[in-house]
Amino acid sequence: LQESQITLKIEIPGEYHRALLSNRGQKIQELQSKYNVQIKFPDRRLRENAQNENEKNMDDGPSLLDTITISGRDTRCKEAAEALKALVPVTRTVNVAFEHHRFLIGRSGETIRSLMQAHDVNISIPPEDTHSDEIMITGTTENVESAVTEILKRVGEFEEAAEIRRLRSFKLSFDVPSEYHVRLIGPRGKVVNELRAKHDVLIAFPRSSNDPPDTITLTGYEANCNACKEEMEAIIGEAQSLFTQEIFLDATFHPRLIGQKGRNLKKVMDEFKVEIRLPRCTDPDPNLVVIAGKDEDAVYDCIEQLRREEEEFLQERRQYISPRVIEQPPPPPRVEVEIKGAPWQLDMQSEEQFPTMGNAQATAAAAGAWSGVRRF
Template sequence: MEETNTQIAWPSKLKIGAKSKKDPHIKVSGKKENVKEAKEKIMSVLDTKSNRVTLKMDVSHTEHSHVIGKGGNNIKKVMEETGCHIHFPDSNRNNQAEKSNQVSIAGQPAGVESARVRIRELLPLVLMFELPIAGILQPIPDPNSPTIQHISQTYNISVSFKQRSRMYGATVIVRGSQNNTSAVKEGTAMLLEHLAGSLASAIPVSTQLDIAAQHHLFMMGRNGSNIKHIMQRTGAQIHFPDPSNPQKKSTVYLQGTIESVCLARQYLMGCLPLVLMFDMKEEIEVEPQFITQLMEQLDVFISIKPKPKQPSKVGKKLTCS
């Protein structure tokens, strides 16, 4: 305002690319030349008309609070550094039965891709393994023991134990961050060696992913070809849930060595569907044959449909998925 000597009134809640899909209305008052300058500065920041895209990605609703961070610190930092608006589904707060995994990112294409990568890196990475049974009433290891505390601090991971039954064994749970994968893997290997000794190399490690059930067939590929390829390439076992099991219908299990499980998890996350949307001017005509060619070449689905009309604004929306 001081730079252009104008008065600017912003909406109380400015959310570009959020569920309303409406551009913000900003009121600028002042001399004609000053208003023009202020408008150019605002539009250079918002850039709602040109080269702006919206990407919709799946992030398990159980991890939304972890990604957002305390007081929104994590996601605010991502938005500031990428110049994007990131929107988490409001419906999850009120709807206890049906949760949405969909997260929307709006901004310039390069910024959107950077934000997508950053969000994936903020996800937690949890690895688990079962301790071998040495005998009846085997005590659970103490997570506060000097050795385990040293491993936790060295590799920046948290370690917890869950007893399998009153008499036998325990599950070891190692929790870290996706952006610290190497340390999580090394820390898990150290724990295995410390707790299982010579048996460490024979103990399988597991992890799980919460993936919306409607994406399972897409990710598995025709006759399960995609999953078979990932298992062959990594050596990990991947188990999709029985569709008839309502309690675990979205949980996908991975098992194998530390390296194979982490690699298979990475491949699976790369297979999650993405939807990219952007506006195009109504007068632009796109040849159907060109769209068909693109879909075949890039193995994507593209649709073009008229955008809901707003006052003084007409256009089309192109969607790629």
């Protein structure tokens, strides 16, 4: 039997009509094609009149602005009506911890935009200054549910990552005498890099003068930090068990001992199976060198060779360095002496300087006394 044609009216609030007609009515066209019906929304030209009528007869029934008509076969109209109602946007609130919002938004909003496009919903995240946990998701019921599921899944991943960060931020500090730090670091950082990779931890040695000179800090999982500490203590224990001797080698000889890129120093250590620790710039004595090894004889043999090499170096140095030329200080500036009132500067004819005293004989005697004649 052929089904009769009917016109079915359904009420959907006018505020949602714009969303239903979005994308040039694409969703409505799909419904009409799928169910072979015709769907009509309130005419825009009649909206103003319908709104006035609605205001006058608010208690008489539903507003004409909310009424949508569906024309077609009986069963198909009912199916289309249900499908149309399913397209009505709904809003759901989801609580997401404020500290996870930045991860949900992503760099420059990339993550949140991809979520909205993938699920065809609108996601509203509260402003940062409100510190609110509520996120609003608007869209069709089906799309909202899928978006909520995806968001909660990502929140779970955020929380798991946060817990991992918390566990990995465990810090363990312990003291190791600073003279053994070089052994833990190794040549070109080889030992410390192997420890970091093996235990998946960060190892921090003191860097500035404000840091405790002996303190080493490990950062990572607690179990990993403890395991790394045990291995480092074992390395130090082995170093402390070595036979150790301190000798004084002239600091000017140290570059010769080290050689280009440390090759000479490495050669000596490999030859005698010893460790040679040279002073650092912060050490009080720049000449103090420490030699350690498992074999006591090897340590003394190494010391003997180093002393020979030092003596040869110093002899060469004295041979090729010329003695200093002691510079004589410049002579003091010449001081001109001006003599005034000397006997040879007096005026013998002046009565003021040579007054007449008694008779002429006395005067002559006086004059003779001041004359230029030498008396022997």
